[in-house]
Amino acid sequence: MRTLNLLKPDEMVDSVYEIDLxxxxxxxxxxxxxxxxxxxxAWHSSEITDILTQWVQNVRAAGLKIAVVxxxxxxxxxxxxNKLGVAYVxxxxxPRRRAFRQIAKEFQLSPDKVAVVGDQLFTDILGGNRSGMYTILVAPISKHEFIGTKIARCFERFFIKRPNKA
Ligand SMILES: [Mg+2]
Structure with missing residues (x-):
């Protein structure tokens, strides 16, 4: 079913630091x-760790553009x-496509040359897949989440497990 495929990330990692650039x-x-x-x-945290700053530098050093959506x-x-020195929306x-398309245009890249990284299936992965981009699901940093996100996670668990049963 197409909807299920749109909720399937191309890749799953524990954190952004495990992405093979x-x-x-x-x-x-x-x-x-x-x-x-x-x-x-972490949700509601404004702390930029050294390792995060280093990761952004590594992304750029690898020849990849980076933006936050x-x-x-x-x-x-x-x-x-601004602290990270990256473009943002x-x-x-x-999962609307507008912001993904806007950044791809700013990057001057076609969607298939862009990877979307995020911790939520119904926003990040669905939006990235709908935009024709490569999608990477990361494990969420913090468990202290907005209640709506917690409810969404119950559904995510169903969708994450389901492909294995098929
Ligand atoms: Mg998130």
């Missing part, structure tokens, strides 16, 4: 669109994206 390059990926909350930082408020996303309304 060289492998992405070999596949033709030239840009990364990453989620913010629970992907780069978040459904969170402008003030919060702007603060963190806030209030993105993922």
């Amino acid at each position: 060289q492998h992405l390059k070999k596949m033709g990926i030239r840009g990364i669109i990453t989620d913010l909350d629970n992907t780069l930082v 978040s459904n969170n408020s402008s003030a919060r996303v702007q603060e963190l994206a 806030a209030k993105a309304i993922k």
Whole structure:
């Protein structure tokens, strides 16, 4: 079923630090669109760790462009994206495609050359797949989440397990 395929990430990792950047390059990926909350930082945290700063540098050193696309408020996303020195779209309304397309245009890359990284199936992975991008699901950093996200996770568990049973 098409809907199930759209909820299936191309890759699953424990954290952004486990993403094989060289492998992405070999596949033709030239840009990364990453989620913010629970992907780069803990939910409601504004702390940019040294390891995160280093990772962004590694991404660029590997020849990949990087931007943040978040459904969170402008003030919060702007603060963190500026600290990291990356382009961003806030209030993105993922899984809508508009923000993904906007960044791909800014990157001057076709969607198939862009990877979407995030911790949620119904926003990050669904939006990335709908946009024709390569999708990478990361395990969420923090368990202290917005209640709506917690409810969504119950459904995610169903979808994550289901492909294995098929
Ligand atoms: Mg998130």
